[in-house]
Amino acid sequence: xxxxxxxxxxxxxxxxxxxxxxxxxxxxxxxxxxxxxxxxxxxxxxxxxxxxxxxxxxxxxxxxxxxxxxxxxxxxxxxxxxxxxxxxxxxxxxxxxxxxxxxxxxxxxxxxxxxxxxxxxxxxxxxxxxxxxxxxxxxxxxxxxxxxxxxxxxxxxxxxxxxxxxxxxxxxxxxxxxxxxxxxxxxxxxxxxxxxxxxxxxxxxxxxxxxxxxxxxxxxxxxxxxxxxxxxxxxxxxxxxxxxxxxxxxxxxxxxxxxxxxxxxxxxxxxxxxxxxxxxxxxxxxxxxxxxxxxxxxxxxxxxxxxxxxxxxxx
Amino acid sequence: xxxxxxxxxxxxxxxxxxxxxxxxxxxxxxxxxxxxxxxxxxxxxxxxxxxxxxxxxxxxxxxxxxxxxxxxxxxxxxxxxxxxxxxxxxxxxxxxxxxxxxxxxxxxxxxxxxxxxxxxxxxxxxxxxxxxxxxxxxxxxxxxxxxxxxxxxxxxxxxxxxxxxxxxxxxxxxxxxxxxxxxxxxxxxxxxxxxxxxxxxxxxxxxxxxxxxxxxxxxxxxxxxxxxx
Amino acid sequence: xxxxxxxxxxxxxxxxxxxxxxxxxxxxxxxxxxxxxxxxxxxxxxxxxxxxxxxxxxxxxxxxxxxxxxxxxxxxxxxxxxxxxxxxxxxxxxxxxxxxxxxxxxxxxxxxxxxxxxxxxxxxxxxxxx
Numbered sequence: 001x002x003x004x005x006x007x008x009x010x011x012x013x014x015x016x017x018x019x020x021x022x023x024x025x026x027x028x029x030x031x032x033x034x035x036x037x038x039x040x041x042x043x044x045x046x047x048x049x050x051x052x053x054x055x056x057x058x059x060x061x062x063x064x065x066x067x068x069x070x071x072x073x074x075x076x077x078x079x080x081x082x083x084x085x086x087x088x089x090x091x092x093x094x095x096x097x098x099x100x101x102x103x104x105x106x107x108x109x110x111x112x113x114x115x116x117x118x119x120x121x122x123x124x125x126x127x128x129x130x131x132x133x134x135x136x137x138x139x140x141x142x143x144x145x146x147x148x149x150x151x152x153x154x155x156x157x158x159x160x161x162x163x164x165x166x167x168x169x170x171x172x173x174x175x176x177x178x179x180x181x182x183x184x185x186x187x188x189x190x191x192x193x194x195x196x197x198x199x200x201x202x203x204x205x206x207x208x209x210x211x212x213x214x215x216x217x218x219x220x221x222x223x224x225x226x227x228x229x230x231x232x233x234x235x236x237x238x239x240x241x242x243x244x245x246x247x248x249x250x251x252x253x254x255x256x257x258x259x260x261x262x263x264x265x266x267x268x269x270x271x272x273x274x275x276x277x278x279x280x281x282x283x284x285x286x287x288x289x290x291x292x293x294x295x296x297x298x299x300x301x302x303x304x305x306x307x308x309x310x311x312x313x314x315x
Numbered sequence: 316x317x318x319x320x321x322x323x324x325x326x327x328x329x330x331x332x333x334x335x336x337x338x339x340x341x342x343x344x345x346x347x348x349x350x351x352x353x354x355x356x357x358x359x360x361x362x363x364x365x366x367x368x369x370x371x372x373x374x375x376x377x378x379x380x381x382x383x384x385x386x387x388x389x390x391x392x393x394x395x396x397x398x399x400x401x402x403x404x405x406x407x408x409x410x411x412x413x414x415x416x417x418x419x420x421x422x423x424x425x426x427x428x429x430x431x432x433x434x435x436x437x438x439x440x441x442x443x444x445x446x447x448x449x450x451x452x453x454x455x456x457x458x459x460x461x462x463x464x465x466x467x468x469x470x471x472x473x474x475x476x477x478x479x480x481x482x483x484x485x486x487x488x489x490x491x492x493x494x495x496x497x498x499x500x501x502x503x504x505x506x507x508x509x510x511x512x513x514x515x516x517x518x519x520x521x522x523x524x525x526x527x528x529x530x531x532x533x534x535x536x537x538x539x540x541x542x543x544x
Numbered sequence: 545x546x547x548x549x550x551x552x553x554x555x556x557x558x559x560x561x562x563x564x565x566x567x568x569x570x571x572x573x574x575x576x577x578x579x580x581x582x583x584x585x586x587x588x589x590x591x592x593x594x595x596x597x598x599x600x601x602x603x604x605x606x607x608x609x610x611x612x613x614x615x616x617x618x619x620x621x622x623x624x625x626x627x628x629x630x631x632x633x634x635x636x637x638x639x640x641x642x643x644x645x646x647x648x649x650x651x652x653x654x655x656x657x658x659x660x661x662x663x664x665x666x667x668x669x670x671x672x673x674x
Binding site: 061062063080085086098 | 380
Binding site for chain 1: 546547548549550551552553579582583585586587588589590591594638641
């Protein structure tokens with residue numbers, strides 16, 4: 001893949017500095033700082049309600065943040081037509097004008113996205129078997145998602161957000177989406193932000209992973225560095241524990257005298273040999289597992305801090 | 316500027332909302348009124364009908380619709396709130412102007428044909444028809460824009476603060492009106508107020524409406540700027 | 545096809561190496577483009593590119609500007625030599641370890657290897673001759 005190396009590429013496509021967003025009693029975003037270089041496929045991962053949609057809303061000027069700074073394509077997106085015209089964000093719960101058909105929605109999109117490709121939109125709609133002349137409000141959940149996916153892909157916007165785009169799509173349609181995304185991205189490199197809680201399905205598509213949990217960034221790294229950044233060491237507890245001592249433990253399970261401990265570590269060959277000599281089994285950790293472990297570990301840390309605070313107060 | 320025009324084009328993708336339904340209301344009201352007049356025996360007195368104004372009320376509903384249904388979509392189309400506002404209100408102003416001119420034209424025909432041959436008054440209502448053409452058009456235009464802005468403003472309030480906002484806005488408006496009436500009664504200003512109303516001409520009414528409309532327009536815009544889809 | 549728990553670019557590089565060692569990809573033959581790899585394995589194009597570039601840096605593949613990637617002359621021999629070096633550590637060591645665990649003696653082990661080697665010789669040689 002060729003990354004365009006014009007002057008603009010030096011500036012990050014998206015930059016957030018200490019961005020927070022408070023609703024009445026929740027912090028939907030909590031001191032988020034990110035810097036995303038352009039022309040990559042980013043995964044915005046996290047549980048439901050972790051803050052993915054809030055973050056994307058702020059990045060597209062559709063929502064508001066309480067504090068911090070946001071820059072997309074070099075400018076604040078809020079009420080900024082110069083920036084907005086190069087962004088596309090169809091929400092998971094996107095509303096369409098009453099009585100609009102998919103075809104009419106595409107015609108509207110053609111008015112606003114300068115790189116819009118109408119033929120491509122129709123070709124995609126055909127692949128998703130989207131009834132073009134049925135009213136959108138009468139479409140199934142999957143077809144509704146497909147309308148958003150088609151607009152997102154055919155907009156060819158410099159920064160395109162996909163908000164849980166697979167909801168209601170069957171396995172075939174999801175595969176079509178992933179294939180078309182990769183294919184079109186290869187032909188027209190741009191910045192894609194794919195929000196998802198189905199990590200296994202999208203993991204291979206991603207170049208970079210951002211994990212958000214309760215409004216905080218828990219992980220922000222290249223997918224390839226994450227793969228293989230943790231291992232599970234299993235065997236006799238008496239041998240596992242000294243081996244993992246001093247490493248960051250993400251998860252620990254014990255069964256009688258056996259232990260299985262997931263640690264953040266890239267083992268050297270010497271360490272692997274040592275483990276083998278000790279009769280320990282080393283198992284790699286998938287991106288999905290790592291994300292689950294990281295999320296849970298962050299939650300645990302939080303409740304531990306909270307518990308400590310409570311104890312402080314009650315003392 | 317281009318994007319503002321494109322917002323208007325987007326609002327027109329579904330031609331029914333801005334063009335089809337108003338046309339049907341106007342044609343329907345006209346035909347029904349004629350039919351009713353035809354059934355009333357001619358006594359020599361003029362027959363009045365308010366049905367010609369029916370389409371004006373539709374514009375209040377239109378103000379609500381164009382915001383609640385199209386605003387969230389316009390956000391997905393990467394349109395700024397300002398652009399959406401200008402495009403939508405601008406399109407409406409053009410449609411309202413066209414209908415105003417049409418009203419004036421129909422009023423002329425009405426007068427020329429002796430009230431559609433039935434001595435009826437639907438468009439050229441006495442109080443307004445006596446004014447100069449330009450004043451008539453201005454009056455119709457501002458009336459429609461005002462109704463549209465009322466609907467649009469209520470919709471922005473709803474969009475931003477949901478049902479609570481609507482409730483507060485409705486109760487607030489009602490309370491303000493009641494308070495005003497109470498004040499007039501309490502102060503014994505009734506006769507003066509009556510005289511004041513009697514002294515109004517279409518032109519001054521249009522002036523007051525324009526003022527009110529400007530306040531609503533500014534209020535809607537400021538509310539919309541902080542609304543989320 | 546792709547093992548989710550190891551860096552994918554390494555797996556892509558290994559697959560290409562395998563194809564070269566097995567002579568599925570002949571020397572001087574053109575290698576699929578990174579986008580073709582990405583589409584085929586359903587992986588990010590940048591990841592595929594990283595795998596291919598690793599082989600370029602290694603001198604296993606070379607770039608022809610504007611045309612594509614090709615297998616370098618002598619790549620197969622170099623890969624085979626490298627794999628032979630790793631053979632003991634990658635295959636023999638765990639084999640011996642497991643044999644010890646099970647109480648299989650050295651004589652018994654070499655017998656097993658010998659008989660397996662002879663039994664599969666025909667098929668292996670067949671594929672090499674291709």
